[in-house]
Structures are given as structure tokens and as C-alpha cells.
Amino acid sequence: MTIVSFPRFMSSERRKPYPFDRFESKWQRIWEERQEFHAPNPGVREFNSSKAKFYVLDMFPYPSGAGLHVGHPEGYTATDIIARYKRMRGFNVLHPMGWDAFGLPAEQYAIKTGQHPAITTRENVAKFKSQLKRIGFSYDWPREINTTDPGYYKWTQWIFLQIYNSWFNPATNKAEPISSYRGDNPDSVRLAYVADVPVNWCPELGTVLANEEVVDGKSEVGGFPVVRRPMRQWMLRITAYAERLIDELAGLDWPEGIKLLQRNWIGKSEGAEIDFEIAEREMRNAGSKIRVFSTRPDTLYGATYMVLAPEHSLIDLIVTEEEWPAVREYRERAARKSDLERTELSKEKTGVFTGAFAINPASEERIPIWIADYVLLGYGTGAIMAVPAHDERDLEFARKFNLSVREVVSPNAPVSTPGRSVLPELRAAFTGEGVAINSPIIDGLASEEARKKISDWLEKEGKGKRAINYKLRDWLFSRQRYWGEPFPILWKNGKHHALMESELPIVPPELDDFKPTGTGEPPLAKARDWIRYSDDATREANTMPQWAGSCWYYLRFCDPDNESRFVGMDAEEYWMGGSKPGGVDLYVGGTEHAVLHLLYARFWHKVLFDLGHLSKPEPFQRLVNQGIILGEDGQRMSKSRGNVVNPDDAIDAYGADAFRCYEMFMGPLEQMKPWNMRGVEGVSRFLARVWRLMMDENQAGDWELSRRIQEIAPDKSQLKTIHASIRKVTEDIESLSFNTAISQMMVFVNAFTNAEKIPVSAVRVLLILLDPFAPHISSELWEKLGDKFAIEPAQITEQPWPAYNERFLIEDEVDIVLQVNGKVRDRIRVPLDESDQQLEKMALANARVQEFVAGKTIRKAVVVRNKLVNVVTN
């Protein structure tokens, strides 16, 4: 038996559904050469001041070595559609891109390979940029910025100096130059200050981290353990803005979920600060009091013991002789615990008695003072009044250590037997609102009233005052790393001083060994010549965190080459202007930055606004979070799962336009959704149908404009398709419902696919509608169309967006649904705007309706004009 083998004609080389490979890079080149998408600034000759501005921004990427993944272009495609659409609608559109290139991953990689992070960064940026260009995004590339560029970070350092040289004036509720501060120690109020604080120290990364960078006791980057350790660090006084950061969310068009996330992160609580005297006479004479914060001052009578955080400074003063050994041991154990251990062990309450007592200012009872790590030094005053009857944690602790429990809030209405105790039956703490009991001053009052009255009483007696507390901590702003912006700060005789603006940028020294020292000393300290500034001054060796550069990049995009100012005033006023509180009109990015970048950037923006450098109090007016794209297996993409989709593969096989359209066609932008390569193919088939609608392949295998395209008027049903599509696509783009916009264009194409003659006006509309989504094929077909049917202007990008006419959407006849008791029984076709009476009559006369109402009494008929008639029987 002979096996004959034939040459395999259809090899693995897939036939392209349409020749996108012949024109996609061509158009990308044309756009680049023409600087098609460069928006001139006010003051430049080409600037058209008659147009309104639209600033549409992506969260600029961190250029990692892995290159672009399919999640990046999801948001980028959405903003690109908006940018192209807005240009066609006559806006001056600012649509920039840049690189957030300082940060830990590049440095970790550099340490591993020995390659300088600057080189890695340059390579990664080049790769990202070429990948983005392949997708045909209409970025204003002349405005490209890179946070590691000295021309950029010069101004990051300058902004730090503005923050350093200001203080927050509570009287005006805004930042002011430090020179306006009348106190004798300006360093105590600066918005940037140095403090010895317990910080999140990550031994593996050799640096401290912000609270926001620590997830479940581990570093967000790398997942290494983080421990608490007191260190001297630069802090930014973001807490001064806590109130405004909450309040001013109100005017922003952000998803409510993200606003809530920020509000919860800032964590505002209203209550009172209450002072408890220490019971021992000698301590009282020393004037020692324990101050606590409580959101429930109405439960003051129920405070049967107190708890201090293990690190609380008063502990040394109050612990009795016999309790010292136990206290010391407990404190040491607590200090050794990492944050991770502290949360993991949180199930079981622990603590020790100090031997000391305090006086409850309301009941004047002697109550014991304990130490426990369920009280945190970092929140409130680091001490609490424990009300076990009305706080679950306190109750758990009281039960474990057999401390007394007194009920002071009754969930029920006021009872006629005051002072009654239901202690024996108390199972769980009642934490809700109720009525005060066992509390002489406030008995019988509803909790809210009780809070008011007891607060008044405390203030009158000088035993406390109303207070507001925030979970938000000041922002730990220094890092012991090499790859970040150096601080523009000098140290002289143990004091910090700002460098002159004229000395900026402060460029980090060239270092061969940029590894973390592991001791907490920054790597820059190894550059002895650089550190030494003069005989009596040294440079600050810490660097800024990754977030610094991204806190203001959206401002630099307005005026990226300005050498005399961080952003020119005219440029800022124009691009960040408008009638809303926020400057950027649309900001699209992932939800992972909800409490990091988006909070930090708002903070910096407000400082710069207060100091008169900016025209708006908020940076981002409208925020949209794109959903995560999952792997084909429905799981999160990760290297270890091996389900990572590389955009290059999809673009190679189906082209950039299909890739863009698929990213948008998958589902709603904000939704999490799985990738499916078959879906890309489907969208690619749609684009091929568009292609073949207008192009025929001749004998020689070349594509030429189809003879079906003719200068004729569309018929009535075609007009309806055209205008319905204009309306739907327009509305859907405005509401970012790109998936349904594409569906409508598919409907459009399906409707024309088999037409013998196709009006040229119809395909013109289609191409314009399609252009924001699939700009390459639209440009190519528009050009081909222009060869035969010339139109001015010749560029599709210069075409105005089409308008729809309601008139073409109205039909002479409509289908009316006939229901009996809500169930569809028939449909009839009637003239438009038939009267209710007539519709009812026709419904009742209908055979199908009669069949179902036979033998029943007709109660009524609900008529919805041009829609339906529902006949109701009993």
C-alpha cells in the first residue's frame, strides 16, 4: 500500500478574513506623520479657541517587563473611542499617554539582574510604546511624559517643596504658605514633616511602606512580610484634608462604590473625647488623665474598665510594682508580633491588668485599667473606655477576664422601672440605638439625644469635648530605595532645610550598588560624595514613593515641555477648566487605585489649588473603572495558571481593529468578563463583512471598490436603519455602552449585506460611526470610496459626526401586542397613533382574544398607545 502525500496547500498560515495587514500600519504611519492627534495648546497658532475642550485620560501604565496584557487596552480602547468621537463632534481633545516608571518592580528586577533600572525602564517603555502604537490609539504622542525623566521629576520635587513650605490653617480650612503661620515652631505644622513613628517595615524589600501598600500584613509588591518598627520618616499631612477629601467627593461623577471605598478608608467617626482621672492620689496630683475617644458617649455609665494599647505612653507611669513583670512581658510579646500575626491571632482576646484604676467621670466609680492589643495605638487616643454591655469586643474581653458588665442602653421603649438590670440574660452586646438606662444624667433619652446631653455635660464640666476621628493616617512618604525621586532637602545640625528651587532637579547619584542596605539606611547614603552637600550639610538620602510621580502627571500633560513652571497657567486653565469641580473630563482605569493613587492625587491637587497654582479643587471629574478581563478559563490571568493572553497574538491573527472591537464587544466596560479568542474571530468576521460590503476581489486577487456602491438615495427601510444606527451608536458612545453600539453596527451591515445596490451615503455614515472603534479599516475604506466618490474634507478623521433625523425612525404602522391577563395572545398591525378606543375595540374583536375571554367577564382593558392592549378578565 502506497501512501501518497500531497503538498498541503492550506498550511497553518491562516487566511486573513480581510487584508488588514496591508493597511493598518500604513494608517498608523500616516497619523504619526501628520501629527493627526496632536492638540495644540492655547497660545499656539494652530489652536482653535472656538472649540470646547475635552480631556480624556487613561491611568498611565507602569512599564513592566512583561509588556502589555489585554487588560491595559480595554480601558485604553474605551478612551480612544471617546477621544476620536469627541474630535468628530468638534472638541479640542486632550488624549495623552506616558509612563509611571519609578518604583519597586524595576528596581527588584535590577537587583536580580544587575542591570541598571534606567536601562530596564527605557527598554520596557519602548516595548509598551510599540505595542500601544500597534493598536492604533490616537494618543497625543508629542505630549508623552516619563516620571523618571529629570525634566519631569524636577517638578515632582518642586511640588514637594510647595507641600513642605505650607501648613494647613484650620481657620481658613486650607493650605497656606508657612510664612503665614504665627506659632513659634513652624516645623510642627508643615504639610511635609519628619516624625518618629511606628512604620511598616518590610525586611525583604529593605524599605518602609505606606499603609495602603500593605495588604494582609504583607507587601503589596512581592507579598513579603511587614513588621511594625519605629523609624524616623517623612510624612505628608493628608489627615489635614480628611474632611475635604470626604466632602468634595460629592461633586464628582464617580461610581458610588469608589466614593464609598474612599469614605470608608478615611473613616470619619463623630463622638467625644473623654478624660478619665487616674484613681491613685499621687497620680492625680501629677495631673495624669487618660483620654479616650468614643462614638458612644451615651454609654459612659456603662464603662466598667479601661484598656490602653500596649505601646501607650502612660503605661510606664501607672503600672503597679507587682504587675510590672506581667506587663513588661505582654508588651514585649506584642512588639514582636508582625501585623500579620496580630490580625491572625485576633480571634482570642489577650491582655494584662496594670494594677491601676481610673475614675469614671460620670458614675465616679473606680474602674480597673488594662492593657490589650485589641486597642490600637494608631487610632483615636490609643486608649478606650470599655463598655462591655454595648460593644462586642469589650464584652468578649470582659467575659474572658471576668470584668463587670453594666447595661446602660435598652433596645426597648422607655420602661417604667428605671434602673432594672437584665444582666443575667445578656447574651450578646447590644450595639444598636435605644434608650439610656442606669445613667442618671441621661436616663430615658434616646441614644442620639443622650449623646448630645452627655457631650454638653462633659464640655460644661471640663471632662471632655465633642471630637471627630479619622481612620486615615498621615502618608508615610519616604522609602529606603534607589529608584525614586530624591528629596530636595538638606540636613544641617539635625534640622531639615529646603533646597532652593534653582537647584532642582536633584538628580540621584550614579550607583553601581543600589541594593537596599537592609538596615533601614537608604542606598543613596552609600554615595558619600553625593550625600555630602557642604562642610556642615548633608542631603536627605531617602527617596519618594512610587505614587509621587502619578500624583500630578495629568497636570503635566497639559504642558509637558514647560521649563519654567510645572504647568503653564493658560494651559492648565484651558485643559483643566470647565464648569465642574474636576478638571479631567473622563478618567478610565482599574479599581485597584481606589484608595491609593486616587486619594493621593486628590490630596496634592487640593494643596496646589489652595496655594493658588490650579484653577479647580478636584483633578478628575468623571471616573470609570474598567472590569478585569479573566483568562479563557474564567480565572484571573496569572503566569502560574498559564492563562495569560498576549494582545500581540490576537493582533497578529485578526488585526488591531478586530482586537479593539472585541475588547469592547465582550460586554459592559465596567464588568468583569472572560477572554475568548473565538469572540475575536467573530468580531473580525463582522469587519470582514464591512470590507466586502464595499470591496470586491477581482480575477487578479486585488480588492477594488464594489460596483454595488452607487450614488443613489436610500429607500425607506434603509433610511430607518441608517438613522436608527446613528442614534443608537451616538447614545451608546455617550453612555460608554460600546458593546451595544457594535451590535447596532452589525445590524446595519446585516441589513445591507444582500442589497444589490448600496447608496454611497449609507456606507459613509457606517464608516464614520465605525471609525472610533475600528479606525484603520474605516480610514482605508473611506480613502477607497474617495477615489470614486470624492468628498471634502478627504480625511475621515475630519468628518463631522452625523446627525440623525427622528422623522426617518417613525413608521406608518406599528405592531400592537394583544394580551389577555398579561399573556401575549396575538399581534396586530395598525396605523401609527391609533386611538385608545379604537385599539380596545380591535383587541376585543380579535379572534384569539375572544378565544381566551370566552365565558369570562371582561373587567377592563389597559391600552398603551402604539404598544399593546391588555384585556383583563376575572
Added chain:
RNA sequence: GCCGAUGUGGCGAAAUGGCAGACGCAACGGACUUAAAAUCCGUUGGGCUUAAACGGCCCGUGCCGGUUCGAGUCCGGCCAUCGGCACCA
């Protein structure tokens, strides 16, 4: 535990309180082709009825209940999945 989002065919999804499943994927059938690919046309939620076709009936948007002439959509209660926060006094 608390807060938030989401639950609709085999899959991605669509639906101002008014014909559930547009559009696409997959599958199946047909046309074209020597054949295949590509393309074009058609069928495709489940069940019942019918010799078959046409037709018809019933059920169906996580579960239970409510409002309404009418509920995927509004209200109340549950369940599940995902995300965030988590001893925050």
C-alpha cells in the same frame, strides 16, 4: 462580621415596568465546491400536543413572598459568587 457589586440559553450578553434572549460565539442543517476552507441562507431556552409539518398550550431571568392590568426590571426576606474593609472604640 461589616460594606458594595453581580446572579438571564451550551457560552459572552441584550432588554425607558409592556413580545425575555437583540448582537455575537458554539452547535446543527442547507447552498456553493471534485473536496475542504472561506462565504451565503436557515434552525437553535425547556417541556407537552401532533403520524409529520403548520399550528397550539404550559413552564422559564438564583430562591421565597409582595406591589401591579402587566415584573428580568420596583419592594421585603433569603441563598450563592466576586470585590473591598476588617479588633477603627
